[in-house]
Amino acid sequence: MISIYQPSLGKEELSAIEDVFKSNWLGKGPKTDEFIKLFANKLTTSVHHGVAFVMGNPNNLLTVSSCTEALFQAIDLYVQPEDEVILPSVSYIGAGNAIVAKGAIPVWCDVDKHTLNPSVEDIEKHITKKTKAVIVLHFSGVPCDIKRITELCSHHNIKLIEDNANSPFSRVDSKSTGTFGDLGLWSFDSMKQLVMGDGGMIYCKDIDDKSRLDKMTYMGLESKSGFSNIVDNKWWEFDISSPSRRSITNDIQAAIGIEQLKKIDTQIVKRKLIHDTYNKELKNIEWLQVPKDLPSNVTSSYYMYHIQTISKHDRDGLAKYLRDKGIYTTFRYYPLHWVKFFNSSHIKLPNTEYAANHTLCIPLHQGLSQEDVQLIITAIQEFK
Numbered sequence: 001m002i003s004i005y006q007p008s009l010g011k012e013e014l015s016a017i018e019d020v021f022k023s024n025w026l027g028k029g030p031k032t033d034e035f036i037k038l039f040a041n042k043l044t045t046s047v048h049h050g051v052a053f054v055m056g057n058p059n060n061l062l063t064v065s066s067c068t069e070a071l072f073q074a075i076d077l078y079v080q081p082e083d084e085v086i087l088p089s090v091s092y093i094g095a096g097n098a099i100v101a102k103g104a105i106p107v108w109c110d111v112d113k114h115t116l117n118p119s120v121e122d123i124e125k126h127i128t129k130k131t132k133a134v135i136v137l138h139f140s141g142v143p144c145d146i147k148r149i150t151e152l153c154s155h156h157n158i159k160l161i162e163d164n165a166n167s168p169f170s171r172v173d174s175k176s177t178g179t180f181g182d183l184g185l186w187s188f189d190s191m192k193q194l195v196m197g198d199g200g201m202i203y204c205k206d207i208d209d210k211s212r213l214d215k216m217t218y219m220g221l222e223s224k225s226g227f228s229n230i231v232d233n234k235w236w237e238f239d240i241s242s243p244s245r246r247s248i249t250n251d252i253q254a255a256i257g258i259e260q261l262k263k264i265d266t267q268i269v270k271r272k273l274i275h276d277t278y279n280k281e282l283k284n285i286e287w288l289q290v291p292k293d294l295p296s297n298v299t300s301s302y303y304m305y306h307i308q309t310i311s312k313h314d315r316d317g318l319a320k321y322l323r324d325k326g327i328y329t330t331f332r333y334y335p336l337h338w339v340k341f342f343n344s345s346h347i348k349l350p351n352t353e354y355a356a357n358h359t360l361c362i363p364l365h366q367g368l369s370q371e372d373v374q375l376i377i378t379a380i381q382e383f384k
């Protein structure tokens with residue numbers, strides 16, 4: 001079976017893990033600090049005069065146990081029960097869970113029919129006095145209209161959270177996605193582009209948010225400096241600022257992440273090549289549509305490749321046909337307003353419904369050989 005996602009891990013990661021074992025320090029420590037620093041170097045957080053840019057600052061970043069946990073932390077940081085949070089229905093389930101678990105209200109917005117990204121207009125329509133935060137997703141790695149969404153949110157004094165799990169190194173005008181909003185969230189789970197088993201990253205625009213999250217991801221413990229001031233000879237005494245979970249990463253994960261960071265640029269180039277080959281070979285099939293070319297000011301991370309069948313009947317048929325040929329496909333993300341638990345099925349989101357019935361994500365990862373790609377293309381061409 002050709003899988004839809006696949007990590008690329010090898011002897012470099014294994015030997016990095018070995019070094020951590022030898023150091024006898026497995027917990028969060030020097031490797032995590034190093035990973036954060038190297039990760040910051042890969043981000044560009046501001047653009048001056050449209051050309052020059054500023055590297056990410058490690059002081060704005062913290063690692064977390066997963067991106068799901070990052071979503072829960074983000075909601076805990078900004079949202080109170082009864083507040084409204086706007087997010088596209090085409091979102092990751094953990095985003096909906098975090099809002100509902102808080103006792104807040106998810107307000108589902110529609111997406112672009114073809115890109116599956118939320119638009120400024122979709123979001124603006126749903127803003128009320130109770131709106132506290134907006135969560136956006138850059139679907140498949142292609143940035144949404146994040147500059148205008150950022151302006152809209154700051155105009156209304158609404159917190160903006162970017163779920164950057166699909167777009168780890170995407171950019172708009174040379175500025176990294178994940179650094180436009182108040183918080184940007186990354187995932188390093190085993191199906192993502194940069195893999196560390198499990199893990200995530202949070203970028204905080206505001207350094208005070210970063211210090212609060214440092215505590216909230218570690219039992220709410222007050223910072224070391226604070227407590228060594230209060231307690232000089234009884235170092236086992238402590239206080240907490242909030243009753244929080246333990247959501248940190250360890251140096252084994254960080255050691256894997258450091259090696260993965262060295263490979264990521266080459267992997268994105270490889271994914272882009274496959275993406276471009278699909279676009280070229282599939283665009284003339286009359287019963288389907290391929291993604292449009294990107295505007296020249298944005299770059300994608302090429303996390304997913306999706307096609308859309310003109311007829312909804314064809315989508316399900318094609319998925320089965322390809323699976324029988326050993327090619328696994330799927331649809332991401334099943335609309336959350338259709339999830340029974342959220343009790344929102346009365347809401348009408350026409351573009352989301354179109355997307356959910358016509359879209360199929362086909363394999364895209366750096367482990368695909370040229371033969372695999374050709375096999376997938378031929379299978380799709382021969383479907384009818």
Ligand SMILES: *Cc1c(COP(=O)(O)O)cnc(C)c1O
Nearest residue numbers: 066067068092163165187188189
């Ligand atoms: C994978 C994913 C997450 C969750 O990441 P974990 O690290 O597995 O918790 C969140 N959002 C999106 C869009 C994802 O694809």
